[in-house]
Amino acid sequence: MTMDPSLMGPLLILGVVLIAGSAGGWVARRLHVPSITGNIIAGTLLAVTVFRGVGVARELQPLSSFAIGLIAVTAGGHFSYRRIHNALRRIMFISIFESCTAVLSVFLFLRLFGTDTLVALMLGCLAASTAPATTVALIRENHAKGPFVKTLLAAVSIDSSICILMFAFVHGLLAALYSHAEVTLGFAEGLRQTLWQLLGSGGLAVLLGFITSQLFDNHRYHDFSVLLVSILLGAGLSFYAGFSPLLTCLFYGAYLGNTSRRNEEQLRALEPIEPLLYTAFFTLAGATVHFDLLMSAGGLCLVYVGARILGKGVGAYLGAWLSGSSKRIRNSMPLGFVPQAGVALGLVVILQGDSRIPEEVSFLVGTLVLAAVTINEIIGPFFTRAALRRSREVDLDRPRLVEFLDEEFILPNLEAGDKWEALEKLVDFYARTHKVSEAEKQHVLETVVERERESATGIGKGAAVPHGRVDSGDAIEGVMALCPQGIEFDAFDGEPVRILMLIVTPKEHEKRHLEVLESMSMMMSNEQIRSRLIAAIDANDAWEVVESEESRTFNYFLEMDEDEASNGT
Structure with a gap:
């Protein structure tokens, strides 16, 4: 049975897509398969049955554009300095190596199989991107959280940006070479387009962000509505001005x-x-899968897919190794960059719309990329889920007794002349990582110092748990600092303090404060945990200790029952 969208209307089409996609996701979860794969398969079934021969994706193009814009904003938000400040080296090394190695790998393998140099170069650039939508959705589905997840999200945002900028340069280069046959002019055009994308998208994002910030502070406007309209305007204005909507939303x-x-x-x-947006987006992606192109692309498509996976994997591992990442991250990261969809498809549309590029070139590039995306979007979720499971960060995005022991809240190698200087630096680190105002920072410091003067917070065995108060807040916050050289802290056993845990508690969370304080004291009484923390070489190394089975006995998940919590399982 075939339905005509002109008779159904976009709302009915959307309803059918959501029902089919939700059903496909439900079946996939029952079969222990990523729900995204179920959405995609449901979409392919719709394409060959209910919507056979009909361009359903065109009817819902605005929805798809908004969905990818929202996903890009979410991915860009994870590139927050306070979250990644002590992982920036790791993130940049992995992002640059995995994207550039993928470009090089695809280019070399395609040239080896006889592909034209310029075509191979363009396909190499398109191979740099990973699918932000698939990555974000799988992380949400698996309730994953930790340094690996933080690194993967930031790296996907960066490699998408790198792909867009590299494409802009190579696109300009190819257009000038094909139309004027001049290398110098080609490089100039490539640089112009790259700068236009970077400065244009960045400038628009900053302008939208500034206006949005003012509206957020004006309580007459609903935050949901402000963000919704901002994404629509950002994507729409970018398309109108010739910028990249994805890059604008990432920057925003x-x-x-x-x-x-x-x-x-x-x-x-x-x-x-x-x-709902994710379900609709991935079901529509399945409805646009081009199985016919898989046949026409032939072995060259498999070369592209294999070379890209190889390049991404080798580059991610090299970047993790050179940045000194933990073994867990090194071994998990190569599996996380297989999905490829929205960014590459959007850039192919731009290429095919440029009359300066010969039709046979744009057709070949489009055919190969569409066929490769079909494969990558089917197998990619399995790779990403395997990466999340190998990283052992699945199901960590749940409420815990102590929520502030994430990697970004750990300060290694704190140096201070005495405990008062140490407390001041600790509060300053808290203020920077939690974005509190100068006035609130001073208030926290005053309460911490006042509490310390009343009674020393050194709990013995080289640990101290200073604590302060704030008037109100959603939850208890804090940071941890490591001082390998030791600081005199007037502890009752006379030992210098090497581990500092600052706890900042809102007045309405006094009961939980006592539980957290007891948990931290018990954790620091464990000699193995203490010695491993003191020996930690960086924040990620310390986080590995905090997330160990020994520590989980004290910092348990709140939804566990009492027996599980007491056993740390």
């Missing part, structure tokens, strides 16, 4: 994630509609 998310704590919190305003 990064702006909100780095300007203020309130702006960063507003990134969660659209979370209630995200599941």
